[in-house]
Amino acid sequence: xxxxxxxxxxxxxxxxxxxxxxxxxxxxxxxxxxxxxxxxxxxxxxxxxxxxxxxxxxxxxxxxxxxxxxxxxxxxxxxxxxxxxxxxxxxxxxxxxxxxxxxxxxxxxxxxxxxxxxxxxxxxxxxxxxxxxxxxxxxxxxxxxxxxxxxxxxxxxxxxxxxxxxxxxxxxxxxxxxxxxxxxxxxxxxxxxxxxxxxxxxxxxxxxxxxxxxxxxxxxxxxxxxxxxxxxxxxxxxxxxxxxxxxxxxxxxxxxxxxxxxxxxxxxxxxxxxxxxxxxxxxxxxxxxxxxxxxxxxxxxxxxxxxxxxxxxxxxxxxxxxxxxxxxxxxxxxxxxxxxxxxxxxxxxxxxxxxxxxxxxxxxxxxx
Amino acid sequence: xxxxxxxxxxxxxxxxxxxxxxxxxxxxxxxxxxxxxxxxxxxxxxxxxxxxxxxxxxxxxxxxxxxxxxxxxxxxxxxxxxxxxxxxxxxxxxxxxxxxxxxxxxxxxxxxxxxxxxxxxxxxxxxxxxxxxxxxxxxxxxxxxxxxxxxxxxxxxxxxxxxxxxxxxxxxxxxxxxxxxxxxxxxxxxxxxxxxxxxxxxxxxxxxxxxxxxxxxxxxxxxxxxxxxxxxxxxxxxxxxxxxxxxxxxxxxxxxxxxxxxxxxxxxxxxxxxxxxxxxxxxxxxxxxxxxxxxxxxxxxxxxxxxxxxxxxxxxxxxxxxxxxxxxxxxxxxxxxxxxxxxxxxxxxxx
Numbered sequence: 001x002x003x004x005x006x007x008x009x010x011x012x013x014x015x016x017x018x019x020x021x022x023x024x025x026x027x028x029x030x031x032x033x034x035x036x037x038x039x040x041x042x043x044x045x046x047x048x049x050x051x052x053x054x055x056x057x058x059x060x061x062x063x064x065x066x067x068x069x070x071x072x073x074x075x076x077x078x079x080x081x082x083x084x085x086x087x088x089x090x091x092x093x094x095x096x097x098x099x100x101x102x103x104x105x106x107x108x109x110x111x112x113x114x115x116x117x118x119x120x121x122x123x124x125x126x127x128x129x130x131x132x133x134x135x136x137x138x139x140x141x142x143x144x145x146x147x148x149x150x151x152x153x154x155x156x157x158x159x160x161x162x163x164x165x166x167x168x169x170x171x172x173x174x175x176x177x178x179x180x181x182x183x184x185x186x187x188x189x190x191x192x193x194x195x196x197x198x199x200x201x202x203x204x205x206x207x208x209x210x211x212x213x214x215x216x217x218x219x220x221x222x223x224x225x226x227x228x229x230x231x232x233x234x235x236x237x238x239x240x241x242x243x244x245x246x247x248x249x250x251x252x253x254x255x256x257x258x259x260x261x262x263x264x265x266x267x268x269x270x271x272x273x274x275x276x277x278x279x280x281x282x283x284x285x286x287x288x289x290x291x292x293x294x295x296x297x298x299x300x301x302x303x304x305x306x307x308x309x310x311x312x313x314x315x316x317x318x319x320x321x322x323x324x325x326x327x328x329x330x331x332x333x334x335x336x337x338x339x340x341x342x343x344x345x346x347x348x349x350x351x352x353x354x355x356x357x358x359x360x361x362x363x364x365x366x367x368x
Numbered sequence: 369x370x371x372x373x374x375x376x377x378x379x380x381x382x383x384x385x386x387x388x389x390x391x392x393x394x395x396x397x398x399x400x401x402x403x404x405x406x407x408x409x410x411x412x413x414x415x416x417x418x419x420x421x422x423x424x425x426x427x428x429x430x431x432x433x434x435x436x437x438x439x440x441x442x443x444x445x446x447x448x449x450x451x452x453x454x455x456x457x458x459x460x461x462x463x464x465x466x467x468x469x470x471x472x473x474x475x476x477x478x479x480x481x482x483x484x485x486x487x488x489x490x491x492x493x494x495x496x497x498x499x500x501x502x503x504x505x506x507x508x509x510x511x512x513x514x515x516x517x518x519x520x521x522x523x524x525x526x527x528x529x530x531x532x533x534x535x536x537x538x539x540x541x542x543x544x545x546x547x548x549x550x551x552x553x554x555x556x557x558x559x560x561x562x563x564x565x566x567x568x569x570x571x572x573x574x575x576x577x578x579x580x581x582x583x584x585x586x587x588x589x590x591x592x593x594x595x596x597x598x599x600x601x602x603x604x605x606x607x608x609x610x611x612x613x614x615x616x617x618x619x620x621x622x623x624x625x626x627x628x629x630x631x632x633x634x635x636x637x638x639x640x641x642x643x644x645x646x647x648x649x650x651x652x653x654x655x656x657x658x659x660x661x662x663x664x665x666x667x668x669x670x671x672x673x674x675x676x677x678x679x680x681x682x683x684x685x686x687x688x689x690x691x692x693x694x695x696x697x698x699x700x701x702x703x704x705x706x707x708x709x710x711x712x713x714x715x716x717x718x719x
Contacts, residue, residue: 010700010701013700014701017701017702043705044701045699045702045703045705046701047703048704049701089716090644090717094712094715114716116716338711357708
């Protein structure tokens with residue numbers, strides 16, 4: 001595939017690794033915000049090869065992981081209704097709610113379908129006028145334009161049996177929440193390239209200035225990530241704290257204006273709960289009043305469904321880099337990848353799930 | 369005035385159908401006709417033609433191997449083959465991985481009412497051809513018909529009988545530290561070919577299933593390398609990653625893979641990237657994994673490459689004495705990652 005191997009070249013990758021090691025005079029703590037970047041870092045073992053120069057903390061940027069328990073429970077409730085076809089991106093299906101997951105609802109007769117685009121869900125609603133079709137609209141600013149477009153299209157076409165269960169989150173408030181914490185250890189950030197493709201990076205400039213942290217807009221391939229880390233380390237070594245753009249082939253400072261416009265016409269900023277972290281003010285998107293007819297929470301009166309996160313789960317501390325996963329009492333005991341309590345154990349790239357597997361490796365390597 | 373032919377449909381069986389009817393499962397005349405018209409002409413042989421309750425078959429000395437597999441796939445036809453190819457290759461390959469020479473098959477069919485008979489014909493054509501190519505005889509079988517909506521068109525079960533030859537008996541428990549790990553061809557073609565059709569994706573170049581008979585490859589490995597071949601496994605459901613994890617656990621070894629050496633066709637890699645899937649976990653229907661003596665690695669690759677279905681064979685790593693039961697991948701940047709078993713099906717990722 002063109003433009004794939006080019007960004008995975010092992011020789012160039014190792015040269016960048018060397019450069020980062022040479023540049024760092026001390027071990028810097030960085031956070032990659034996006035789950036897609038975590039995926040590459042874990043998949044390629046980048047954290048391991050850089051461990052002397054950089055500590056990578058996997059941030060709260062996996063929408064699957066941070067969708068609050070309450071919204072998952074609401075999804076499960078809707079999916080179990082006989083009059084509903086519940087549509088979702090694939091990896092939401094295994095996320096545990098209070099009692100089960102969407103796969104289990106499906107096996108009990110719920111009509112649950114994986115879609116690749118929210119517009120497919122609108123089409124499904126047109127084909128099934130006697131059913132209510134609900135789309136689980138999760139994700140960061142990256143998926144927001146397509147989800148906004150689905151609602152917009154549904155209104156345009158008069159598809160009244162379509163609605164969305166919204167759990168959109170946004171990156172800058174999460175970064176701010178991490179930086180505001182008194183015991184914050186993160187000294188620099190890799191911002192999510194695809195989020196910035198939509199939003200640009202102007203929102204990050206005041207954060208970099210106020211908290212004096214470098215923020216590097218970074219892509220997702222191994223060479224992107226290594227270069228992003230190198231740029232952040234270089235800034236830290238030189239005492240700079242700017243927003244820089246590594247992902248120049250995709251991101252412009254102002255982002256994608258038409259996409260932003262569509263998002264702001266359909267959605268408005270709301271307070272949003274994050275699984276394992278709690279409510280972060282003005283950190284989410286909800287449907288505007290004029291689109292209330294497409295809001296599944298109102299249509300199906302889901303307000304009564306409430307859920308509390310398990311108290312023994314310290315995911316919030318893990319996501320902020322305060323503790324390592326194995327320092328959580330639930331780790332490997334009441335919380336495993338097969339039966340996770342919190343966000344970072346849910347996704348295979350979540351910090352807890354990654355430690356669970358690599359911990360097994362280091363124990364085995366030690367002969368234990 | 370109305371004629372007989374334009375009158376109401378006659379409720380009695382007419383004898384000529386274009387779709388499977390419930391009556392085809394009645395055990396009566398329609399069942400016999402289905403057998404006579406569609407099955408016997410393709411698989412006919414003295415064992416089957418006798419239409420007994422079972423088949424009596426000769427085997428020469430030694431031990432036999434039995435293996436059974438049930439095939440469900442949607443869609444029934446996909447680029448590179450159909451469920452008929454899978455039903456023969458799947459069981460033949462399972463026998464071959466046990467070291468056996470495949471000889472006989474039984475075939476059981478669950479047909480859904482309304483299944484087009486010409487589609488059934490294409491599936492049976494594929495089975496006939498695949499069985500002929502593999503030198504196996506279908507000696508007994510069964511058909512059942514279920515109500516429309518109770519099956520996904522067609523399910524097939526095949527059970528195979530094979531015979532062990534020259535004491536050649538690779539086993540999943542027989543991998544040793546130091547063994548070379550070899551695959552017989554590029555990965556993830558079958559799973560992605562099926563998914564592309566199912567989800568309505570089209571890619572620049574069509575991805576075709578790798579469904580293939582692997583028995584000749586095994587026979588050649590046996591003849592040339594004999595007991596230097598320790599483990600054979602076809603990397604079907606769960607892909608290469610699951611097969612290697614099972615072998616590592618069963619044999620009590622670790623496995624180390626080199627990322628760059630694992631053959632994955634460009635279009636398959638691209639499709640996996642787009643959908644957020646890992647090709648190491650995607651199903652194959654014509655790829656075997658072999659653990660062989662380190663010194664036999666090059667010979668094994670050469671032998672496999674002498675067959676069209678093994679042309680893409682490659683050595684991809686080795687078995688080690690450390691991290692027993694685990695599969696580790698050495699990545700391009702020089703890092704490692706654990707290639708674990710998945711808890712369930714692989715799911716497309718959002719981010």
